[in-house]
Amino acid sequence: MIKNIFPTPSDTSKALVRHILELINSSNKEVFNIALSGGSTPALMFDIWADEFSDATPWQRIRFYWVDERCVAPDDSQSNYRMTREHLFNRVPVNPDNVFRIMGENNPEEEAERYSALVARQVPIVEGLPVFDVVLLGAGDDGHTSSIFPGQENLLTTENVYAVGTHPTSGQQRVALTGQPIMRALNIIFLMTGASKAPILQSFADEADSGPAAYIVHHSLREVEIFADEAAAE
Incomplete structure (x- = not known):
């Protein structure tokens, strides 16, 4: 595990954008x-990327996918796509x-299958699984990541590329x-800010x-x- 610690969330986000751009620019892909x-x-990271690093980004080379999405319409306030689009x-x-x-x-199960197939067509496959260049992750206070919640550890080992997770409190599907x-991505990065x-x-x-x-880290x-x-690293 490599830890990169910065004073504030803004400093952390800025450093992460720089790191991603370095990975892209050092790649011959x-x-x-x-x-x-x-x-x-x-x-915040997306705001900084747009405000300070847009001109330095080779947008034409990057394909953007999502780690997870709530089962809501794209204009819903809870949509991860909407958040990224706006910021x-x-x-x-x-x-x-x-x-x-x-x-x-879409129907969650059908969408998991559709998106798995889409990713499999476009992302390099190694030993039957797609290998992203970067997977950017967060972690919830309960230790979940990518809408894989405690008690749903079967999603850590399933052969499916995308699957349906369920929020343990709200019951919302994702x-x-x-x-x-x-765990096979070339660069696995967690962004974590706050105490x-x-x-x-x-x-x-x-x-x-x-x-x-x-589990992902280990x-x-x-x-x-x-x-x-620094607040997260206390």
Whole structure:
């Protein structure tokens, strides 16, 4: 595990954007496949990307996918796609043909199958699973990641690329990238800010797989990188 700690959420987000751009620019690939995380934490990063790094970004080379999506319409306030569109895509010259959203308005099981097939057609396959260049993850206070919640650890080992996860409190269904393709990504990055993330970051350092996020850190094929602010790293 590689920890990158910065004073504030803004500093952390800025460093992460720079890191992603370095990965893209150092690659000789014509297409760079990134799976984006949802939730509230990446919004600041997307704002900074649009405001400060748009001109430095080779938008034509990047294909954007999602790690997970709530089963809602794309204009719903809970939509991860809507959040990314408002904070990033509407403000930069990205080609809409390079943005592949999970259709949360569709039947969840059918959409998981459709999106799995789409990713399999476009992302390089190694040993039967797609290998993203970057998978950007967050971690909930309960230790979940990619809508893989505690008690749904079968999604960490399933052979399906995307599957349906269920929020344990609200019962809301979500289409989620499963553990096996996450752990095979070339670059697995957690973005974590705020004091509420400190126990989760501590769980990464512990040996026990105390939740899905910790499991990813402990079992990934490559070393996981953490971008965190000082509050999360306390």
